[in-house]
Structure formats: C-alpha cells, structure tokens
Amino acid sequence: MERFQTITPVDGSVYVERPYATANVINLTLEKAQTAQTHWQALPLEARQAICTKAVECFVANQDAIGEEVTWMMGRPMAYTKGEVAGFVERATHMINIAPEALAPIMLPEKQGFRRYIKRVPLGTVFVVAPWNYPYLTAVNAIVPALLAGNTVILKHSAQTPLCAERMVAAFVEAGIPEDVFQYLHLSHADTESVMQHHSIRHVAFTGSVPGGAMVERAVAGRFIGTGLELGGKDPAYIRQDAEIKNAVETVIDGAFFNSGQSCCGMERLYVHEDVYDDVVNQSIELVKQYKLGRPDNPETSLGPLVRTASADFVRAQTQEAINQGAKALIDPHHFPADQPNTPYLAPQLLVNVTHAMRVMTEETFGPLLGIQKVKDDDEALRLMNDSEFGLTAAIFTQDEARGEQLAERVEAGTVFLNRCDYLDPALAWVGIKNSGRGCTLSQVGFEQLTRPKSFHFKRV
Template sequence: MTLQRTISPVDGTVYVERELADAAHIEACVAGAVTAQREWRQTSLETRARHCSAMVDAFVARRDRLAEELTWQMGRPIAAAGGEIGGFEERARGMIALAESALAPIRLAEKPGFTRYITREPLGVSLIVAPWNFPFMTAVNAIVPAIMAGNAVILKHSAQTPLCAERIAEAFQAAGLPEGVFQFLHLAHADTEALIRDPRIDHVSFTGSVGGGAMVERNAAGRFIATGLELGGKDPAYIRADVDLDAAVDGVMDGAFFNSGQSCCGIERIYVHRDISEAFIERAVAWVRQLELGNPTDPRTTLGPMVRPAAADFVRGQIEEAVAAGAKAWIDPGEYPLSTPGSAYLAPQLLTNVDHSMRVMREESFGPVVGIMTVADDDEAVRLMNDSDFGLTAAVFTRDIAVGEALAARLEAGTVFTNRCDYLDPELAWTGVKQSGRGCSLSRLGYDTLTRPKSFHLKHA
C-alpha cells in the first residue's frame, strides 16, 4: 500500500492521507468507464442535463464545508474560498445550457435526392488531470461538458487537493449518475502516464505546467487522440494614460495578487504609460500594503500562504535576483513576520526598474509578485506584452474602448480583456497560444474538443 500525503500550507501538518490506486483498481476503473460510456452515450441530452444539474445542486449545498477544506488543502483565505464554489456553479450551469445548441446536428442546405447532416459523436473515455490552484473550477471546465457530450470521465486530481475529486464524485452520486460515468483515481505519476497510454482512453484534458503538458504529449504520441492543454502564463496588463486610475489599480492589482498570485491567468507583468507611472505606482504600493498576510482560516486574512515552501522560495529567488540586477522592491519583507525563507508564507512584492532580461519578467512566478515597467506609447506596450513565451490572457485598461479593442486585436493571447482581468466567462472560449497550451474549453467551441463529427450522406432510392 502506497500512501499519498497532503501537507497543508496553513501549518505544515498532514491534512489528508489517501491510498494510491493499485493496478487492479485502475483496471476496474477504466473497464467500468468503457462499459458505462456505451450506455451513457445513448441517453438523451435531457437526461444528461438532469443528472448534471442535480450534481451542481448537491455540490453547492455543501458550500461551507467545501470552502473550509479548500482553505486547508491549498491555502486560499477562507474569506475568498467560497467564491470558487460559485465559480464552479456558474461554469457548470453555463455549459449545461450551451449543450443543446453546441451538440445539435448541423443541417445542410437541401440537395435534391439527398439527405445530408453532421452529428457530434462522443469520443469515449475522457481522462481529466486537474490542478490544485483552482481545483474545482478548472476541473468542472472539462467534467461537465464531457459528460453532457456523452463521454465517461476519469478524474485524476492533484495530490494537493484530493478531497476535491471526492466531493465532486459525492455530488454526482447524490445526483444519481449511473455508475462508471464519473470516477476518480488517486494516482502516482508513473501510473498517470501509463493511463494516458492506455488505448481505452480517448481524450486527455490537462491543466498544469509546461513540463506536465509535454509529459501528456509524450505519452499520447502515436495514438491520435484529442488532448487539451492549459499550461499557464505570464500574463501582461497595459495601463494607458487615459484610465480611471483608482479603478485600474484596483482591478489590475487584484488580478495580480488574488490567490497569492497562484493563478494561470493572473497578472504578472504591468506596463504603465509614462505620463501616469508615478501616480500608478504610488497607488499600487498603497494597495499592496493593505493586504493582510496571515493564517487563511482567519476571516481577516486577505493573503494566504503559497501552496508549499518550495514554491515560495522559488519566487523569493526571482525577487532577490531582480533586485541584485537593479530592480527596486517597494515592500519591506521585514514587515511580515510570517514571511521567512523556507516558509510557505511570502510577503507580497511590487518591483520597478525591471526589464525582460530578468526571470521575474520572463518565467511564470505563480506567486504574490508583479513587475512594473514604464512605456512611452501603445506600440511599445504591445511589443513588450507580446515579448513572452506565453499567451494565455492579456488586458488593456483604457477609457477609450475602441482603442482598447484595437490594441487587444494585436495581442498574442487566447483571451484579451479591456478594463478587467483574471476571469473566465463560460460563454467564451478558454484557450492559449505559445507555451500556454492548445485546445479549448468552455463556450460552444469547448464541445468540439470533446466530440468528433460524423457525416450522414444519404442518397434516396
């Protein structure tokens, strides 16, 4: 028996222990998914929607418990943890509502003597590998549309958030979903790779690191199956000179520091027009100073620990290296007693005098730090924003929406915003470019990755 231990970033203790699935358990799970999917694909869309909606009802009814467990597993302040339950509900219900139109047969123009149309057929068994940072919302992006499309799902959740997989399974059980349509496995890395290679797996959805995405591609190679890879970002924001400064600061700084910066689409680079740079920095520093770093189970805490000490030390290293190269750090870490080397608790930091030679402006930090550069005009801002190996989201803050839209069209990112950031609209495609991955979830287009087209070309006798 091999145990998986979840160390809580709150206090460094073991919060959850779970036995990893052995070969017999994995085989039973996959075989059960294949069998269940053969029947599930024959069910009506109305039946699928009823089960999925009942699952959401059962899930949100346990909001308080789910939020508390989330805080202990990955460190999000309890004051904000409940928002993820709301996000799960919004995305799930949104994808349920879109299913009828997204999965409807495509009827073609009449052609004498022929009937022609295209249907959307389920792929089979979908393996969903979900991360710890937004463990419910990232998982639901793929789970609900996969099941609505007629697939069976096997969820492999992060070892940091194993209870999230179990709670989703409990909600589906309460909803009466047929056995085998949704299952989860707690897996070792080697077993996850082997499962991706299993010929009975027809689709893989992965959210995580670039290295993790490469692992999925290696193991799926040669099988010609669909994969969806959401691999993070180094997302930029541009603050034009014409902004409502207070609103822009509040929006972009929340986008940088929410969840201790542990968001794939969090803002990690800010470019500010030189005419307002001093005023922006002054307000941004004041905004950061009002954050309360502390135990996330305390309702007064607004900045919790990072997921593990090693992650915090990685960001500390980026900051120290940048300062040594000439960057200015505006926040004194000494004012935060919990923030010490080797601790998961990390003081927030805002850096200026940075440039793209520094790791903090190139590598994904995934922590409570943001670098700010001054730019002369829109063209310089766009050039710097696109100077990245990543392209998940990008944001432009401006009062001139026409200009903002024109700049957004020039940005290399899967989602572009004006006057907001760090948000997923279920009706919009969630996708990335460059090392942020490939594939698409959410929106009507998200159903395309979970189905295959089948053409009917019927000649009348």
C-alpha cells in the first residue's frame, strides 16, 4: 500500500505517515456519501444546525492538541495557532446562524390561481480540496455551509496537513453526524483528479495554486458541475498622504509577515505616497526588526519557518533577482541568526527601489517579503495596484473615508479593505477575480454556490 510522509519544517523529521486511499476505499467512500445524502437532506435544517454547532464545540475541546499539530505540520508559531481555532469558530458559527435566512425559499407575490416559490436545494456530494497554509480556515468556508445546505462532503486535505482532515471529521462524528455524511480521503494527485471526475461529485471547492485551479477545470470539463476556486494572490496596499501612518504601517507589516507571509490574502506589495514615503519606510524597518525568527514551538517566536526549504529558496531567489535588477534590501539577515541557507528558516525582508519589471512585484511570493514602491498620486497607485494577474484583496489607508471609497470602487479585487487588511469577515462574500479564482464562499451569497434553485409552480384547480 502506497504511503506518504509529512515532513515537519520545524526540524525536518517525519511528523505524520499515512497510507493513500486505495481504489476500493475511494469508490466505497463515494458510494456511501451518495447514499447518505438523501437522508441528510431530509433532516430539518434545525437538526443539521444542531449537529454543526455541537461539532464546533467538540473541535474547540481539542484546541491545544490541534494547535500543536498545526505548528508541527506547517510551521506556524505556537503562539498563533489558537487564532486559527478562533477563526474556525467565528466562521462556522456565523454560517450556522445565517443558514435559515440564506436557505429560505423565495416566496413570489400572489398570482390568482397559482402558488409559486423557489427553493434552494442541495447539489449532492461536495468535494473539498484544502491547502496547508490555513488548513482549518480554508476548509471550514465550504464544509459547514455545504453540510447545512444538505450536501454530503468528502474532504481531501494537503499531504502537509493530513491530521486536519482527520480532526475535522472526528469532531463531526463525535457531534453525532449521521454515518458517511462527512468523510475524508488521503489521496494522490492522480486520484484527486479521478474523484473530481466521478459521477457522484456535484461540486468541487478547491483552494490552492493557479496551476491547481487549471487542473480542476480540466478535470471537470464537460461534467457541467460547479467549482469554487480560491487561487493565488499578489495583494496590494496603498498608503495615502493623509493616512494615520502608525496604524497603516503596523497593519500592513502584520498583513505581510503573519504566517511567514504564507497567506493567500497577505500583503505582498505596498505603494506609498511620496509625501509620507520616508516615514513609512523607516517605521516599517523598525517593526520588521522586532520579529523573532525561530522554532515555532518556542513561545517567544513570532516568525516561524516556511513550510519547506524549497519554498524558502523560491523567496530567496526572487529577492536576489530583484536586487540584481536594482532593488535595495533594507533588512540585514544577520539580525535574524536563525536565518540559514538550505533550511526553511528565512529572515523577513523589505525591498525598495522596486518596479513592476521585477517578479517580486508581479509574481506571487508566498513568503516573508514585501516590496515598497513610491507613487506620486492616487492615479499612479491605482494603476499599479491593478497591474496584476491577480485580484483577491487590496487595502487602502486614508482618513478620508469618502475618497477611500471612491478609490475602492476602481480597484480590481474581490475584497477591498479601508484601514485594515488580511481578514475574512464571514458576513462578507469571499471571492477573487482574474487569476485569483472564481466562485464565492462565506456570507449568504456563499450558500448560493452550494445549492441549486428549484422552482415550484402550482395551479389551483
């Protein structure tokens, strides 16, 4: 039986080893999910809500072990892993609470002799493919609303974070979810594609890279099923001359370096009005120097390793290429003794004198690196912010809310923040444009992706 290993970035050891699901297990899982869906759909929404609520409680009860596992699987400092549990609770609870309104039938105005309404009915079985960087937050976005809507769910998690799939399913099983409604599979890439092509899968929710998203679209081509694709990002921030500088800098730096920069909606490029450019750069340097790079199981660490050495080497290469093209590095790596070549431990870096001729300002970095570019006015900032193949989030910092809203209307992104960044409000639609993907999760709109409309047209006789 073929197996895979999860290599921890903490020290390079094997942290988890699991077998891949066999063809028989895969087929049986799919059949069970399809059979279980009819019964699950028939349960009252209140019953599905109660089970999801209990599952959240079961999940939280194991938050210490869950946090430790996240640290060892993907390298996030122990001090921050409970934040993912809190985010899981916030998103799941919000979706549970809004489900009655989001899933309510649309009752049409009275028409003499007729009764008409539209119901939102489940799709069937939803296949969720989740990534390692926010292993619970990305998964919960689709799983909880899919279950609330009456779908069954099969979860395939990253091979870097396989315990997350096991933990989530275990929480729902403990909460009393009917057998086979929520299952997981550990799959190879080839088997993942095969599952997407199976006749019982009616929706694929995928979070990952742009090439991964293209693979999903190829796999389901001609099947006429829905896909939700949350892909890459190169999210920009703009600090205007009238911004509250201290708050803006603190917010952007945190948005750029939290999770070692391994966030789809992390800040990867910063545009600053020339009037406040020097002040922003100086404050940014001082803040970045306060990070403590080290082993994530050390409670004093505020910046852990990247998920693997290859990821750190990619950021190193992107940085060096920009420097060779004229960029200037502002942070001395020697300030961070844990930074070592040929390891996933990488010092944070700020680059100035950057342009869009450099990959560092156009290609997703996914690491602790931020390019800072000076602009002369709002129009130049907007042109540069929109000069990207991606469009996930963007942030504008200004004390003039009216002007900020005018600028936000012109930004090409799924979410535009004003005076904050890098946060998913579950009441808002989480959506990307361009190469950041398609579809939507969270909010009432997110339920529309996981249901289909069914019209009822009754004539009274």
